[in-house]
Amino acid sequence: xxxxxxxxxxxxxxxxxxxxxxxxxxxxxxxxxxxxxxxxxxxxxxxxxxxxxxxxxxxxxxxxxxxxxxxxxxxxxxxxxxxxxxxxxxxxxxxxxxxxxxxxxxxxxxxxxxxxxxxxxxxxxxxxxxxxxxxxxxxxxxxxxxxxxxxxxxxxxxxxxxxxxxxxxxxxxxxxxxxxxxxxxxxxxxxxxxxxxxxxxxxxxxxxxxxxxxxxxxxxxxxxxxxxxxxxxxxxxxxxxxxxxxxxxxxxxxxxxxxxxxxxxxxxxxxxxxxxxxxxxxxxxxxxxxxxxxxxxxxxxxxxxxxxxxxxxxxxxxxxxxxxxxxxxxx
Numbered sequence: 001x002x003x004x005x006x007x008x009x010x011x012x013x014x015x016x017x018x019x020x021x022x023x024x025x026x027x028x029x030x031x032x033x034x035x036x037x038x039x040x041x042x043x044x045x046x047x048x049x050x051x052x053x054x055x056x057x058x059x060x061x062x063x064x065x066x067x068x069x070x071x072x073x074x075x076x077x078x079x080x081x082x083x084x085x086x087x088x089x090x091x092x093x094x095x096x097x098x099x100x101x102x103x104x105x106x107x108x109x110x111x112x113x114x115x116x117x118x119x120x121x122x123x124x125x126x127x128x129x130x131x132x133x134x135x136x137x138x139x140x141x142x143x144x145x146x147x148x149x150x151x152x153x154x155x156x157x158x159x160x161x162x163x164x165x166x167x168x169x170x171x172x173x174x175x176x177x178x179x180x181x182x183x184x185x186x187x188x189x190x191x192x193x194x195x196x197x198x199x200x201x202x203x204x205x206x207x208x209x210x211x212x213x214x215x216x217x218x219x220x221x222x223x224x225x226x227x228x229x230x231x232x233x234x235x236x237x238x239x240x241x242x243x244x245x246x247x248x249x250x251x252x253x254x255x256x257x258x259x260x261x262x263x264x265x266x267x268x269x270x271x272x273x274x275x276x277x278x279x280x281x282x283x284x285x286x287x288x289x290x291x292x293x294x295x296x297x298x299x300x301x302x303x304x305x306x307x308x309x310x311x312x313x314x315x316x317x318x319x320x321x322x323x324x325x326x327x328x329x330x331x
Contacts, residue, residue: 001041002257003217003231004247005033005187007055007062008240015058015163020112020143022054022065022159029240030054030065033216036191041218049157051090051191051214055233056240059178061139061163066090068191070157074149074203075110081131084108084115085211090160091190093224096173098186098256100227100327103172106135110158112142118172122225125324137165151198181237184250188230189216228260228327252317252329255308258289259321262297262306266323276304276323 010016011029036051038044050069057063068090075087084107085091095103100122107115118133140162146155166177179185191214195206213222217231234247265283266276276299277283280290289295293308303323307330310317318330 001218002229002253003034004234005055005231006031006234006236006238006245006247007057008236008238008245010056010058010063011240015060016056016063016161018139018141018161018163020141020159020161022067022143022161026056026240027054027065029242030056031240031242031244033189036189036214036216037218039190039213039215039219039222039224041220047191047193047212047214049193049214051189053189053216057178057235059166061165062169062178064092064160064162064164066160066189068157068159071154072151072196072203073110073144073146073155073158074151074196075113077109077113078111080113081115081117082113084113085192087111087192088194089192091192091224092162092164093188093190093227093230094164094169094233095186095227095230096169097175098184098227098327100325103186103227104135104169105129105224106138106162106164108140108142108160108162110142110144110148112140114138114140119225122227122325124223124225135164135168137168139163149203151201151203179235181235182248183235185233185235186227186230187233188219188224190214190224228256228325251310251312252319255293255310255317255319256327258285258293258295258308259306259319259327260325261285262295263321263323263325263327266304266306275299278304 011026033053054065077087087109089107089109092106103119105117116135118130144158170177193212195209196203219226219229278297278299295308297306305322307320321327
């Protein structure tokens with residue numbers, strides 16, 4: 001289920017002080033996201049700890065506040081750009097132009113240790129991840145409601161506050177930053193939760209037990225690097241006022257999802273046949289979708305391009321997807 005969030009402006013036209021406290025007045029006026037689900041979606045067991053997020057923006061930053069319910073807050077990694085998901089963590093994924101390429105990943109643990117990296121394209125298409133990339137000007141803070149790394153008591157949880165500068169995010173946006181009223185980016189959030197026991201007064205991971213992955217917008221696979229399934233982040237010039245601001249329907253979303261269906265079906269077909277196909281029926285695409293959205297598939301040595309369109313009055317929206325999963329709106 002693709003989720004949407006309308007991000008309003010900071011109340012009072014003031015910057016948000018990044019100190020990990022997400023109970024201050026500005027955040028009281030921002031709306032929470034839906035609670036996180038399992039990464040596989042509603043068919044999987046519900047997360048047993050609550051996680052949710054708020055967002056705001058101003059002329060310099062996109063602000064993110066996250067609340068993570070947790071009775072045992074622990075973290076071990078202290079070096080920047082460590083593989084933070086080896087601890088329990090909170091993660092942000094941002095694709096500014098929604099093309100499934102050139103996107104950001106930021107991970108943080110309860111020690112406020114950050115791993116930020118740039119993905120040229122998803123791992124499924126060969127990546128690579130630019131681990132040496134840093135989001136210059138990034139501000140982060142963590143607040144622990146309880147005690148950190150103390151297995152003798154029970155905690156309430158931890159909260160994360162981030163300020164992501166537009167100056168850095170603009171690198172992959174290929175459009176004006178900060179975004180304009182009604183502009184849409186793609187974003188998702190993930191929480192990694194390890195199964196632990198307490199041994200000799202310390203937290204120990206349960207051997208052979210994989211981590212839990214809880215996310216805002218479910219991925220239908222244990223893989224955060226499927227940008228087509230990330231949620232819609234819709235920017236609004238409204239000042240945050242504590243009210244619900246529903247996101248307008250994106251008429252191009254149906255086209256995007258159809259083309260990504262073609263992409264995944266082509267990958268499966270290629271794995272068996274060793275080639276791509278121009279036949280929509282062979283890919284399991286319904287004839288209705290082909291005719292309604294003028295789906296066309298063209299192959300070439302080692303690749304393919306699929307296009308589809310929808311007409312809204314006098315306006316036609318056209319998209320294309322390639323074998324490397326890059327999804328573009330055509331001008």
